[in-house]
Amino acid sequence: MEKFEIHILGCGCAVPTTRHNPSAQIVNVRDKLSLVDCGEGTQLQMRYHHLRFMNLRNIFISHLHGDHCLGLIGLISSFGLLGRTADLHVYAPADYDDLFHRQLDIFCQGLEYRVVFHPVDTTRHDCIYDDRSVSIHTLPLDHRMPCCGFLFKEKPTLPHIRRDVTDYYGIPVSQLNNIKNGADWTLPDGTVIPNSRLTRPAAVPRSYAYCSDTAYKPDLIPLLEGVTLLYHEATYGDDRQDRAEKYRHSTARQAARLASECHAGQLLIGHYSAHYPDETVLLQQAREVFPNTISANEGMKISL
């Protein structure tokens, strides 16, 4: 299987604690790294967890609360000091455009690489990035300010050649690429060997959704149908449902409800309120609704 990994760099809430860092995750698709959110200290977390700065191509910022973006300027500045030359793409809410460039002007003078800002409309479900391996789509969320999540969808890969079968029919190597791409094979006597006999289906494309910060939002269900791994914030437990409502966050139970409703393969919870001394209670409440739930922790790596 091609690499598709999530590295958790921070899964705490806005109030700083010594247990959790603010939000940041690396999504590694075939060794191209994307950073999703970039709270204060993200560059140091990348160092601690041996994630190569230079493989980072794209940064996605969900919204402009400090715990999701205050590490961005430091990271960009450090890339400059470390001699980066490759373009870096920053996808963030459109409101940030002006301030972002003013911060660059002051704190990131003399960069020898290009920082490309892509303003994101957080109210729409759009494809904002697309390459051979993956497409990335915005997920409108329901928070106290413009905010969106991100859905990483792996591109379908080609089927696998059944070498035993192609050898049996004496199909030359030069034709295997056509067969990978769907061609049938015609024998000298005119018999057609259908592609389905010559190949094994490719693995089902995987997907990862990042949903933080948001109230429970059923609109997401059709967008997330069958997602392989769903990260959903679970700031509070049942005891603080009123706060979740007020601050447009979710309880662990609500996160699990969404995971269940969209038939997610697995649920990963995070963005824990500093109120909870540990995450056990949140994990338990989520598992009552959606058993295949795990809780994020700094340094955790999940292979899809």
Add this chain to the structure above:
Amino acid sequence: MEKFEIHILGCGCAVPTTRHNPSAQIVNVRDKLSLVDCGEGTQLQMRYHHLRFMNLRNIFISHLHGDHCLGLIGLISSFGLLGRTADLHVYAPADYDDLFHRQLDIFCQGLEYRVVFHPVDTTRHDCIYDDRSVSIHTLPLDHRMPCCGFLFKEKPTLPHIRRDVTDYYGIPVSQLNNIKNGADWTLPDGTVIPNSRLTRPAAVPRSYAYCSDTAYKPDLIPLLEGVTLLYHEATYGDDRQDRAEKYRHSTARQAARLASECHAGQLLIGHYSAHYPDETVLLQQAREVFPNTISANEGMKISL
């Protein structure tokens, strides 16, 4: 002795390492805390080292390189989330005024305390803060951008009453305050007991100078004459003097030379380049010139 302590929160250089945090120090004068520089991650360092957020009154920013100020907005935001109500004063180069307020507008909405920005003229040696215990003065430095250090000067305290002598002369308690403030005492027969017999001199006022980042700058010598503790950056060793020159930094030897020339009590070096796997070589080179040198480290506390 009244409390006068320095806590090192970060003493690394701009390039992030897992060994050192970017620049930040707490200066504690009689339990009023000042923060000097505020690199990324400072708020977390304060938490780790159990420094009470609510005792912090003033923040002094030496210059606008990210490793000296990118933790500021996160700190201010967290104070808001934690319910601060007391004013916070930020002293920083005047150029930062506009950007600072735009950052507050975006990242620190709804604060329930006042953030007062004091624009600093980094080219002048001015008193920028003064209270009963301490005065704080700017120290113009020589860096690649407007930059100043800060000199903390303890106010002289009153002399100590010699209770054995005042009791001997039957001086009433109601008069001791006058004597503390310098009065002589006249006996009924007209004999004058001079104040110097009635008191022991107060401790010599202490001072702390923070000089980062700067090339060797002999103009500082008269301003720092007799300073109790001098923090001076020592980014490079002898092997990189050319870089020190080019980037307007100092070598450890130059820091020590300045300490010697201004008759500092002790030299504290920091702001180590990531080039050096540890600080031993820098410390050795400084000590060859100024033996009473120590090297800063995260978590270090120095009582003056």
